[in-house]
Amino acid sequence: xxxxxxxxxxxxxxxxxxxxxxxxxxxxxxxxxxxxxxxxxxxxxxxxxxxxxxxxxxxxxxxxxxxxxxxxxxxxxxxxxxxxxxxxxxxxxxxxxxxxxxxxxxxxxxxxxxxxxxxxxxxxxxxxxxxxxxxxxxxxxxxxxxxxxxxxxxxxxxxxxxxxxxxxxxxxxxxxxxxxxxxxxxxxxxxxxxxxxxxxxxxxxxxxxxxxxxxxxxxxxxxxxxxxxxxxxxxxxxxxxxxxxxxxxxxxxxxxxxxxxxxxxxxxxxxxxxxxxxxxxxxxxxxxxxxxxxxxxxxxxxxxxxxxxxxxxxxxxxxxxxxxxxxxxxxxxxxxxxxxxxxxxxxxxxxxxxxxxxxxxxxxxxxxxxxxxxxxxxxxxxxxxxxxxxxxxxxxxxxxxxxxxxxxxxxxxxxxx
Amino acid sequence: xxxxxxxxxxxxxxxxxxxxxxxxxxxxxxxxxxxxxxxxxxxxxxxxxxxxxxxxxxxxxxxxxxxxxxxxxxxxxxxxxxxxxxxxxxxxxxxxxxxxxxxxxxxxxxxxxxxxxxxxxxxxxxxxxxxxxxxxxxxxxxxxxxxxxxxxxxxxxxxxxxxxxxxxxxxxxxxxxxxxxxxxxxxxxxxxxxxxxxxxxxxxxxxxxxxxxxxxxxxxxxxxxxxxxxxxxxxxxxxxxxxxxxxxxxxxxxxxxxxxxxxxxxxxxxxxxxxxxxxxxxxxxxxxxxxxxxxxxxxxxxxxxxxxxxxxxxxx
Numbered sequence: 001x002x003x004x005x006x007x008x009x010x011x012x013x014x015x016x017x018x019x020x021x022x023x024x025x026x027x028x029x030x031x032x033x034x035x036x037x038x039x040x041x042x043x044x045x046x047x048x049x050x051x052x053x054x055x056x057x058x059x060x061x062x063x064x065x066x067x068x069x070x071x072x073x074x075x076x077x078x079x080x081x082x083x084x085x086x087x088x089x090x091x092x093x094x095x096x097x098x099x100x101x102x103x104x105x106x107x108x109x110x111x112x113x114x115x116x117x118x119x120x121x122x123x124x125x126x127x128x129x130x131x132x133x134x135x136x137x138x139x140x141x142x143x144x145x146x147x148x149x150x151x152x153x154x155x156x157x158x159x160x161x162x163x164x165x166x167x168x169x170x171x172x173x174x175x176x177x178x179x180x181x182x183x184x185x186x187x188x189x190x191x192x193x194x195x196x197x198x199x200x201x202x203x204x205x206x207x208x209x210x211x212x213x214x215x216x217x218x219x220x221x222x223x224x225x226x227x228x229x230x231x232x233x234x235x236x237x238x239x240x241x242x243x244x245x246x247x248x249x250x251x252x253x254x255x256x257x258x259x260x261x262x263x264x265x266x267x268x269x270x271x272x273x274x275x276x277x278x279x280x281x282x283x284x285x286x287x288x289x290x291x292x293x294x295x296x297x298x299x300x301x302x303x304x305x306x307x308x309x310x311x312x313x314x315x316x317x318x319x320x321x322x323x324x325x326x327x328x329x330x331x332x333x334x335x336x337x338x339x340x341x342x343x344x345x346x347x348x349x350x351x352x353x354x355x356x357x358x359x360x361x362x363x364x365x366x367x368x369x370x371x372x373x374x375x376x377x378x379x380x381x382x383x384x385x386x387x388x389x390x391x392x393x394x395x396x397x398x399x400x401x402x403x404x405x406x407x408x409x410x411x412x413x414x415x416x417x
Numbered sequence: 418x419x420x421x422x423x424x425x426x427x428x429x430x431x432x433x434x435x436x437x438x439x440x441x442x443x444x445x446x447x448x449x450x451x452x453x454x455x456x457x458x459x460x461x462x463x464x465x466x467x468x469x470x471x472x473x474x475x476x477x478x479x480x481x482x483x484x485x486x487x488x489x490x491x492x493x494x495x496x497x498x499x500x501x502x503x504x505x506x507x508x509x510x511x512x513x514x515x516x517x518x519x520x521x522x523x524x525x526x527x528x529x530x531x532x533x534x535x536x537x538x539x540x541x542x543x544x545x546x547x548x549x550x551x552x553x554x555x556x557x558x559x560x561x562x563x564x565x566x567x568x569x570x571x572x573x574x575x576x577x578x579x580x581x582x583x584x585x586x587x588x589x590x591x592x593x594x595x596x597x598x599x600x601x602x603x604x605x606x607x608x609x610x611x612x613x614x615x616x617x618x619x620x621x622x623x624x625x626x627x628x629x630x631x632x633x634x635x636x637x638x639x640x641x642x643x644x645x646x647x648x649x650x651x652x653x654x655x656x657x658x659x660x661x662x663x664x665x666x667x668x669x670x671x672x673x674x675x676x677x678x679x680x681x682x683x684x685x686x687x688x689x690x691x692x693x694x695x696x697x698x699x700x701x702x703x704x705x706x707x708x709x710x711x712x713x714x715x716x717x718x719x720x721x722x723x724x725x726x727x728x729x730x731x732x733x
Binding site for chain 1: 480483485486502505506508510512514515516517518519521529530532533534574577578
C-alpha cells in the first residue's frame with residue numbers, strides 16, 4: 001500500500017480507538033438524544049402536564065367565570081381555580097407550591113375590574129402577561145356593555161386589519177420559510193463551528209505529539225512531510241465525517257420517533273419538516289472547505305511547536321478567527337442582508353460560516369456563492385503550499401521556539417541557498 | 418598491512434558498489450555554517466564513525482544525507498544518486514533524539530514504521546519477534562512504549578531503524594544513555610548488520626566506541642572535518658605516542674625533557690605524550706640506571722588524545 005494511505009488509515013483508526021474520542025462521541029450522542037426527546041423529558045418532570053395553576057379569589061362573586069373564559073382563549077395551559085378562603089390562606093398555599101400564584105379580583109367604583117397578582121417571584125412574566133391580557137379583555141367587555149355597545153359593534157371594533165407582506169425579489173423566502181431556514185442554519189452553523197475547532201485542534205495536537213515525542217524524525221525520513229501532512233488532514237477529516245454520520249443518523253431516527261411531540265416545541269417554530277436540498281448541499285460543501293482551511297492552518301501551526309503545552313498558545317489566533325466568524329454569523333442570523341454580512345462572507349476565513357448563512361437564509365445569486373467558494377478554494381491551495389513548506393522546516397526545529405518568527409525560520413530551513 | 422591499504426584505495430576511488438559520497442557539502446543557517454566544505458567517501462559495507470563535540474554538525478550532516486535538509490552547497494550521492502523518498506526503503510535511521518509514539522504498543526509501532534519503509538505486516542512480525550528475542554525482551558511486544566524503561570525504548574527504536582534490513586544505516590549516537598550490558602548487546606547487533614552487508618554510518622562522542630568498531634572515521638569540529646581517514650592511518654600520521662612508566666623513583670624531571678609534549682602523574686607512575694619513538698629510547702636510556710622500573714610501555718595514541726589535540730580539548 002502507498003505510504004499516503006498507510007498514514008491516512010493509521011491516523012484514522014488510531015484516533016477512532018482512543019478513549020477520548022469514544023467518550024466525546026457518546027456524550028454528544030447523549031445530548032442529541034436528549035434534545036430530540038426534549039418534549040418527553042419535560043413531560044416527565046412536569047407534574048401538572050405543563051399547566052400553570054393559579055388561585056383566583058373573587059371578592060365580587062361574578063368576575064371569576066368570565067375571567068376564566070378570557071384567559072383560556074389566550075393560553076389553554078393556564079389553569080385557574082376559584083379559591084374558597086381568605087387571601088392569607090391563598091398566600092400560604094402559593095408559598096407551599098400548590099399554586100404558581102394567586103389573583104385577587106375586585107371591582108372599583110365604576111364597576112370595572114382590577115386585580116392584584118401575588119407570586120413567589122415576579123420572574124415568571126409570560127404567565128403574568130397572560131393574566132393581565134385576560135383581565136384587560138374582561139375589562140373591555142364590561143366597559144363596552146356599560147356604554148351600551150352591541151356585540152356587533154364590539155366585533156367591528158376588534159376585527160383585525162388586513163395587512164399582507166409580500167417580497168418583490170423572485171424566490172424570496174416567506175416568513176415561515178425564513179424561520180425554518182433560521183433554525184436549520186443555526187444548527188448547521190453550530191456543527192461547522194464545533195467541528196472546525198475540535199478537529200483543527202486534534203490535528204495540531206497530533207502533529208505536536210509526533211514532534212514532541214520525536215517520532216517525527218523517523219517519519220519524515222521515510223515519508224515526505226507534505227504527504228504526511230495531507231494524509232493526516234484527510235485521515236482526521238474522515239474521522240470527523242464518521243462522527244458526524246453517527247450523530248446525524250442517530251439524531252435523525254430519534255427525531256422521526258418523536259416527531260409528534262417535537263412539533264409543538266422549539267422544532268415546531270424552527271420547523272425541520274422538509275429541509276431544502278440545496279441548503280444541505282451547501283452545508284456539506286462549506287463544512288468540508290471550512291475543515292480543510294482550518295485543518296491546514298492547524299497542521300502547520302502545530303509543526304512549529306516543540307512541546308504539547310505550547311499548542312494551545314500557538315493556535316489561539318486561529319481559534320479567535322473561528323470564534324469571530326461564528327459571532328458574526330450569530331449576528332447575521334437576525335439580519336442576514338446587512339452589508340456587513342455581505343462583505344464578511346467573502347473573507348475566506350469567515351466564508352464557510354457566513355456565506356453559508358447567506359445561502360441558507362437569503363436568495364442570493366449563485367455566482368456570489370460560487371465566488372465565495374472559489375476564494376475559499378484558492379486560499380486553501382495557497383495555505384496548503386505555504387503550510388507544507390513551513391511544516392517541512394518546522395518539524396525539524398526544536399527548542400523553546402513558539403512564536404510566529406519561527407515561520408520565517410522554518411521557511412529558511414527548507415530554502416536551498 | 419600494505420595489501421589492505423591497496424584494497425582500500427581501490428574502494429576509495431568509488432569503483433565498487435554503493436558508495437556514499439559527500440562532495441564539498443556545506444550547510445548554512447543564515448550566516449552560521451553548520452557544516453563547511455565536508456567531503457567524504459564511505460565505501461559499501463563499511464562502518465564509518467563520525468566524531469565531534471556537541472554542535473559540531475553531525476546531526477545536520479546526517480539530515481542532509483537523508484535528504485531531510487537541503488544542502489547549501491555541494492552534493493551528496495549514494496550509488497550515484499541523491500537519497501530521496503524513492504530510496505528510503507533501503508535506508509535506516511536512528512535519530513539522536515529518541516522518540517516513539519508513547520501511547521502505541523511496541524508491535525503496532527514497529528509495524529507502522531516498517532510498513533512506511535515498504536515492508537509487509539507479516540514480514541515485520543517475524544522480524545520483530547526475532548529482534549525482540551535477540552534483545553531478550555520478547556514480553557514487551559504488546560506493551561505500550563511509555564511503560565518501558567528508557568534503555569528498552571532505545572532498543573525498540575533501534576529495531577524500528579533496522580527491521581526493514583536497510584542497506585544504509587545511519588545511527589546518531591546509538592549508544593548514549595545505555596548501561597554497559599546493553600551497549601554490548603547493541604554493538605553486537607550493529608556488527609552483525611555490517612556482516613550482513615549494510616553500510617553503517619554512526620556518530621558518537623564516545624571515542625572508545627568508534628575506536629573499537631570503525632575502520633574509517635572523521636572528526637568534525639565546528640562543521641569542518643579536522644581529521645579524516647582510516648583509524649590506523651590517522652594514528653600513524655598523528656606521530657605522537659603515549660609512554661607509560663611505572664617506577665620506584667621520582668620521575669618529575671621528565672616533565673621538561675626534550676620531546677615530551679604532555680606529562681600526567683597517575684596513581685602508579687606517569688603517562689607521557691612524546692613526539693616519537695626515538696624520544697622513548699632516549700628516556701629509557703636516561704632512567705634505566707636510576708632504579709627498578711616496573712613498567713615501561715610505548716603505546717599508540719588513543720583516539721581521545723587525537724581528538725583533544727585536534728579539537729582543542731573543547732569537547733564536553
